[in-house]
Amino acid sequence: MEPRHIDEIKRMITRGRVLTEESDRYSYSFDGSFGTYLPEAVVQAKDVQEIAELVKYANRELIPICPRGQSTSLSGGPLPVKGGIVLDLSVMNDILEIDEEDLVAVVSPGVLTAAIHKAAEGKGLMYPPDPSSSHVSTIGGNLAENSGGPRGLKYGVTKDYVIGLEVITPQGEIIQTGGRTVKNVTGYDLTKLIVGSEGTLGIITKAILRLIPKPPASETVMAIFDSLVDAGRAISKILSSGILPSKMELMDQASIVAVENYEPSGLPRDAEAMILIELDGHPAAVRDEAKQISDVCKEVGAREVRVPTTQAEKEEVWKARKLVSPAIVRIKPTKISEDATVPRSKIPEMCRRLQEIKQKYNVHLVVFGHAGDGNLHPNIIADKSDKEEMKRVEQAVTEIFEAAIQLGGTLSGEHGIGTMKAPFMEMELGTAGLDMMKRIKQAWDPNNIMNPGKIFPEPGQKLVLSE
Amino acid sequence: MEPRHIDEIKRMITRGRVLTEESDRYSYSFDGSFGTYLPEAVVQAKDVQEIAELVKYANRELIPICPRGQSTSLSGGPLPVKGGIVLDLSVMNDILEIDEEDLVAVVSPGVLTAAIHKAAEGKGLMYPPDPSSSHVSTIGGNLAENSGGPRGLKYGVTKDYVIGLEVITPQGEIIQTGGRTVKNVTGYDLTKLIVGSEGTLGIITKAILRLIPKPPASETVMAIFDSLVDAGRAISKILSSGILPSKMELMDQASIVAVENYEPSGLPRDAEAMILIELDGHPAAVRDEAKQISDVCKEVGAREVRVPTTQAEKEEVWKARKLVSPAIVRIKPTKISEDATVPRSKIPEMCRRLQEIKQKYNVHLVVFGHAGDGNLHPNIIADKSDKEEMKRVEQAVTEIFEAAIQLGGTLSGEHGIGTMKAPFMEMELGTAGLDMMKRIKQAWDPNNIMNPGKIFPEPGQKLVLSE
Numbered sequence: 001m002e003p004r005h006i007d008e009i010k011r012m013i014t015r016g017r018v019l020t021e022e023s024d025r026y027s028y029s030f031d032g033s034f035g036t037y038l039p040e041a042v043v044q045a046k047d048v049q050e051i052a053e054l055v056k057y058a059n060r061e062l063i064p065i066c067p068r069g070q071s072t073s074l075s076g077g078p079l080p081v082k083g084g085i086v087l088d089l090s091v092m093n094d095i096l097e098i099d100e101e102d103l104v105a106v107v108s109p110g111v112l113t114a115a116i117h118k119a120a121e122g123k124g125l126m127y128p129p130d131p132s133s134s135h136v137s138t139i140g141g142n143l144a145e146n147s148g149g150p151r152g153l154k155y156g157v158t159k160d161y162v163i164g165l166e167v168i169t170p171q172g173e174i175i176q177t178g179g180r181t182v183k184n185v186t187g188y189d190l191t192k193l194i195v196g197s198e199g200t201l202g203i204i205t206k207a208i209l210r211l212i213p214k215p216p217a218s219e220t221v222m223a224i225f226d227s228l229v230d231a232g233r234a235i236s237k238i239l240s241s242g243i244l245p246s247k248m249e250l251m252d253q254a255s256i257v258a259v260e261n262y263e264p265s266g267l268p269r270d271a272e273a274m275i276l277i278e279l280d281g282h283p284a285a286v287r288d289e290a291k292q293i294s295d296v297c298k299e300v301g302a303r304e305v306r307v308p309t310t311q312a313e314k315e316e317v318w319k320a321r322k323l324v325s326p327a328i329v330r331i332k333p334t335k336i337s338e339d340a341t342v343p344r345s346k347i348p349e350m351c352r353r354l355q356e357i358k359q360k361y362n363v364h365l366v367v368f369g370h371a372g373d374g375n376l377h378p379n380i381i382a383d384k385s386d387k388e389e390m391k392r393v394e395q396a397v398t399e400i401f402e403a404a405i406q407l408g409g410t411l412s413g414e415h416g417i418g419t420m421k422a423p424f425m426e427m428e429l430g431t432a433g434l435d436m437m438k439r440i441k442q443a444w445d446p447n448n449i450m451n452p453g454k455i456f457p458e459p460g461q462k463l464v465l466s467e
Numbered sequence: 468m469e470p471r472h473i474d475e476i477k478r479m480i481t482r483g484r485v486l487t488e489e490s491d492r493y494s495y496s497f498d499g500s501f502g503t504y505l506p507e508a509v510v511q512a513k514d515v516q517e518i519a520e521l522v523k524y525a526n527r528e529l530i531p532i533c534p535r536g537q538s539t540s541l542s543g544g545p546l547p548v549k550g551g552i553v554l555d556l557s558v559m560n561d562i563l564e565i566d567e568e569d570l571v572a573v574v575s576p577g578v579l580t581a582a583i584h585k586a587a588e589g590k591g592l593m594y595p596p597d598p599s600s601s602h603v604s605t606i607g608g609n610l611a612e613n614s615g616g617p618r619g620l621k622y623g624v625t626k627d628y629v630i631g632l633e634v635i636t637p638q639g640e641i642i643q644t645g646g647r648t649v650k651n652v653t654g655y656d657l658t659k660l661i662v663g664s665e666g667t668l669g670i671i672t673k674a675i676l677r678l679i680p681k682p683p684a685s686e687t688v689m690a691i692f693d694s695l696v697d698a699g700r701a702i703s704k705i706l707s708s709g710i711l712p713s714k715m716e717l718m719d720q721a722s723i724v725a726v727e728n729y730e731p732s733g734l735p736r737d738a739e740a741m742i743l744i745e746l747d748g749h750p751a752a753v754r755d756e757a758k759q760i761s762d763v764c765k766e767v768g769a770r771e772v773r774v775p776t777t778q779a780e781k782e783e784v785w786k787a788r789k790l791v792s793p794a795i796v797r798i799k800p801t802k803i804s805e806d807a808t809v810p811r812s813k814i815p816e817m818c819r820r821l822q823e824i825k826q827k828y829n830v831h832l833v834v835f836g837h838a839g840d841g842n843l844h845p846n847i848i849a850d851k852s853d854k855e856e857m858k859r860v861e862q863a864v865t866e867i868f869e870a871a872i873q874l875g876g877t878l879s880g881e882h883g884i885g886t887m888k889a890p891f892m893e894m895e896l897g898t899a900g901l902d903m904m905k906r907i908k909q910a911w912d913p914n915n916i917m918n919p920g921k922i923f924p925e926p927g928q929k930l931v932l933s934e
Contacts, residue, residue: 100707101812124709146652157650159659160627173899180810183624183842183880185613185663186888186895187922188904192626192659196652213709240567242591242680285749343647345568375650413650421653428653432640436911437655443910444903455654 001040001063001084009041009085012053016045016091028086031073032337033420034384034465039066039080044088048166048174048205051087055203055449056172058085064452067199069109069141072133074337075418077145077198081453087203089140095206098123102180104163105209109140113147116209126214128155131414132325143204146196148339148414150247153372154280157414159195164208167194170201170445180208193440198416199451201444215280218246219290220314223275223297224268224304228252231273232348234300235371238277239344241296243289247278248372252351255324255368262327267320271303275371276321324368325379331364334384336393336465340404341375341413353403354378361396363389375413390466398463401427422457468507468530468551476508476552479520483512483558495553498540499804500887501851501932506533506547511555515633515641515672518554522670522916523639525552531919534666536576536608539600541804542885544612544665548920554670556607562673565590569647571630572676576607580614583676592678595622598881599792610671613663615806615881617714620839621747624881626662631675634661637668637912647675660907665883666918668911682747685713686757687781690742690764691735691771695719698740699815701767702838705744706811708763710756714745715839719818722791722835729794734787738770742838743788791835792846798831801851803860803932807871808842808880820870821845828863830856842880857933865930868894889924 010018019025019042029038045051058065064084071078080086093110098119105116105127113127113134120127131137131147141147143165148157164178167190177190194201225231235248251259251274260267267274277293279286294305308314329335342350351367354376358365369377378400382393401411401424411421411428426434438456441448477485486492486509496503512518525532531551538545547553560577565586572583572594580594580601587594598604598614608614610632615624631645634657644657661668692698702715718726718741727734734741744760746753761772775781796802809817818834821843825832836844845867849860868878868891878888878895893901905923908915 099812101703102810103706104810146656148650148652152650156627159656160623169899169903173902175897175900175903177900179877180875181808181842181877181880182840183615183619183808183837184877185615185881185883186878187884187892187901188668188907189613189626189659189663190900190903192656196656201655213711216709236568239570242683244680282749282752282755284751288749341648341650343569343571345566370650373649375648408647410646410648410651411653413648414652416652417654425654430642432636433642433644433657434654435640436636436642436657439910440655440907443906 005061005063006041008057009043009054012057013043013045013050015047015050016043018043028068028088031071031076031078033074033076033418035076035079035419037079037081039086040083042086042088044091046092048168051203051205052168052172052174055168055170058449059171059447062447062449064449066451067144067203069138070136072137073141073145073416073418075412075416075420076454077141077416077418079419081419090138092205098125098211100125103211104180105211107139107207107209109138109204109207111139113137113139113142120211121214124214125211127161127209127211129158129161139207140204143195143207144197144199145416148370148375150249150370152370152375153248154244154246159192161210162191162195162207163210165191165194165204166206168203168205170447170450178208182210198418198454200441200454201450217283217286218278218280219286220308220317221277221290221293222306222317223302224271225273225301226271226303227301228272228351229348230301231275232351234275234297234302235347236345237296237300238293239372241292243292245277245372246280247276249276249321250368250371250376251321251324252367254366255328258327258331258366259320259323262323262330265316265320276317328366328379328381332381332383334382336380336382336397338378338397338400339375339413339415340378340400340409340411342404342407342409344374346407346409347371347374347376350376350403350407354400357396357399357403361392363393363396374409387466394463394465417455419454420463422455423461423463425455425457472528472530473508475524476510476521479524480510480512480517482514482517483510485510495535495555498538498543498545500541500543500885502543502546502886504546504548506553507550509553509555511558513559515635518670518672519635519639519641522635522637525916526638526914529914529916531916533918534611534670536605537603539604540608540612540883540885542879542883542887543921544608544883544885546886548886557605559672565592565678567592570678571647572678574606574674574676576605576671576674578606580604580606580609587678588681591681593681594628594676594678596625596628606674607671610662610674611664611666612883615837615842617716617837619837619842620715621711621713626659628677629658629662629674630677632658632661632671633673635670635672637914637917645675649677665885665921667908667921668917684750684753685745685747686753687775687784688744688757688760689773689784690769691738692740692768693738693770694768695739695818696815697768698742699818701742701764701769702814703812704763704767705760706839708759710759712744712839713747714743716743716788717835717838717843718788718791719834721833722795725794725798725833726787726790729790729797732783732787743784795833795846795848799848799850801849803847803849803864805845805864805867806842806880806882807845807867807876807878809871809874809876811841813874813876814838814841814843817843817870817874821867824863824866824870828859830860830863841876854933861930861932884922886921887930889922890928890930892922892924
């Protein structure tokens with residue numbers, strides 16, 4: 001980027017800041033995944049008209065723009081892999097409006113997802129998507145990546161709650177998609193095309209989110225198993241029993257031991273698996289359902305089933321699940337967090353394949369996650385300074401992707417493709433399927449300025465974790 | 468289409484039929500909307516490879532292809548407005564598979580939607596979308612138009628339940644989109660782009676639908692109001708009370724009188740409005756909720772509230788709603804069924820505007836429909852042989868669209884754009900928004916062979932109902 005570009009951009013952005021010092025730019029060079037890429041400039045922008053002008057300029061001068069929220073992405077979403085501008089939208093956070101009559105929230109992209117949860121709950125409503133990072137991630141990032149989370153089982157994902165957007169196109173035009181109605185079939189669904197497009201098709205500057213009444217009660221069930229296979233069978237049996245839990249989380253032995261080492265609370269280190277279930281709805285309904293689920297778990301061979309009665313006890317149970325991520329990075333510093341997802345019926349087979357991969361490549365593999373919707377999180381714990389180990393990790397990750405696709409699943413359930421999974425896109429989509437996606441990118445952004453280097457593999461691109 | 472094309476197509480289609488007789492072609496010249504367009508040939512196809520070959524040929528020879536299910540479309544979806552081939556997919560109905568473990572249905576496009584409901588319910592599951600035409604419409608048509616129905620309020624629309632598709636692209640390539648998992652963020656969401664694209668982006672040859680456990684119980688509440696405004700207030704108040712009914716239907720006085728004339732059952736002819744509500748879920752929950760809703764309706768001034776207790780009584784209540792459509796066509800032969808949709812909070816204002824339009828143009832306007840999600844069905848009853856009346860209808864319909872958009876709503880909640888609403892697209896989407904949709908069409912179907920003449924307005928195109 002030439003110096004004249006910086007001057008021009010500084011002139012354009014009056015509400016916000018343009019950062020060019022190396023120390024500032026460095027803070028914008030990484031996310032929650034791999035690799036470090038220094039942007040040439042960082043724009044903290046608050047005004048939609050000014051961003052539109054910036055995009056028009058970038059499109060004319062062929063400067064890459066990478067939109068970014070809080071950079072918690074686990075797939076490289078906001079990394080400026082081709083240089084150019086990182087557009088920090090976390091500062092665009094002025095609107096957070098809950099409309100109780102229309103049952104919608106209208107939000108700016110920089111609003112934290114947890115703030116939306118809180119505002120909705122304050123009015124007896126609920127915004128269901130709750131990625132684990134919701135207390136630190138922005139809704140803009142959630143929209144760009146189509147975030148999931150544990151409630152996907154019953155409530156679906158971010159996309160299922162977005163009914164309207166304000167978007168700046170790669171040509172710098174401001175468009176409105178969808179609106180404030182749940183039903184809308186006027187033309188192609190640009191809303192759901194843009195949600196999950198990882199910043200490659202435009203910049204989201206406002207969103208209209210559908211809310212639902214907050215369920216009046218919830219119950220928690222915790223079941224402990226001596227066998228991972230039995231836990232898998234319990235999950236299948238519960239899901240075909242006519243009950244739809246709001247959460248159904250699995251922790252394998254490695255996760256249980258890691259959490260117990262990190263913060264001892266009496267978890268059973270010798271158990272092969274634990275399932276944590278949350279039910280929400282009418283008080284009488286969730287009481288009945290908790291009883292039914294306890295019975296199913298016992299029938300299938302659970303060693304112990306607990307149904308905590310007080311709020312404090314319930315929170316204690318869920319705390320164990322939340323501690324998995326911080327606990328496992330104590331083992332080794334580098335965490336490769338995958339989200340390959342399989343059809344529900346294939347969960348036991350996927351667990352088996354993961355154990356094989358773990359042994360074959362001698363990697364530290366921990367399995368936990370959203371078992372109810374097949375969205376397991378196989379995490380590999382390693383040390384990125386150990387090049388030989390990282391080579392084995394690369395091979396193990398590749399085989400995890402292959403296993404998921406062979407079982408009829410997908411590369412990514414909720415983290416996005418970004419840079420790391422791009423080489424595997426064709427394996428899942430086929431040449432023709434990938435081609436139809438590229439046509440959309442090409443038609444919308446012929447100059448390839450919007451978050452270039454993402455999603456689509458470059459010729460011969462391979463997974464590289466050992467830098 | 469030249470005779471050589473017909474010969475070539477007959478050679479290609481070995482599993483199915485090619486119809487060229489005028490009498491056969493005539494049966495394929497209309498749908499549930501306006502206008503008659505004779506196709507040059509009709510292909511009844513059963514084999515995905517053969518259809519792919521047909522599309523490749525049509526793309527090379529520039530022959531329009533219009534996919535069609537049972538032709539119940541209310542917006543011109545399957546009409547061959549540019550001639551060419553009507554592709555009858557109602558004969559492709561061999562697959563209807565319910566997978567209880569993965570909680571999905573896998574279906575061929577020609578399967579009737581009601582057959583999916585029945586198959587799912589047979590296994591204790593539910594496929595929520597239920598357009599009023601579900602007993603006669605195919606799932607392929609529902610997918611192409613993104614059908615809605617009364618359960619949209621609680622359960623969303625067709626799109627919310629489609630997680631995977633097999634699609635033939637306009638170049639005749641067979642692609643798979645999505646899969647059998649609820650979570651999938653591998654690339655752009657082609658599934659949700661194709662659902663609702665009204666046959667303009669490809670041909671759906673298989674679909675994977677998400678199912679949910681069938682709610683164990685339901686309750687019905689019927690509330691009668693002397694004032695339409697009070698009915699509107701009751702709807703708002705129920706929706707902000709923390710209860711999400713599975714259905715919430717409105718019938719205005721004109722609909723009540725029409726049904727009572729058609730098949731007398733003691734409905735109150737002098738009432739200005741009736742609301743019919745269905746709750747589903749746990750038995751204790753729906754009992755509680757029915758009580759709460761009854762109380763709200765009484766508080767707001769309902770003249771009478773009924774909570775039927777037997778199944779037969781419940782069915783009697785819902786029968787009244789189902790009879791509206793057949794009843795109103797007894798008044799005059801031509802029914803113009805609109806589905807302009809407004810944000811929930813704007814329902815009372817939309818009702819007021821509709822009454823104004825009715826008087827201003829002296830048209831026979833009946834209002835009923837899915838009040839809970841703002842998807843009213845203003846229907847105008849007329850006689851299409853009366854040219855002067857049809858001119859007034861054209862003006863009234865135009866003003867209904869304008870009112871919906873001014874109130875922050877949409878041209879179409881569930882019927883689709885087709886031919887009739889194309890002239891109004893830009894009013895809702897703006898030039899830039901419409902342009903982004905056209906880019907997708909152009910990139911996917913540069914030869915414009917897939918259902919040409921639909922969705923996108925031609926220069927200067929206006930609404931014409933008076934042929």
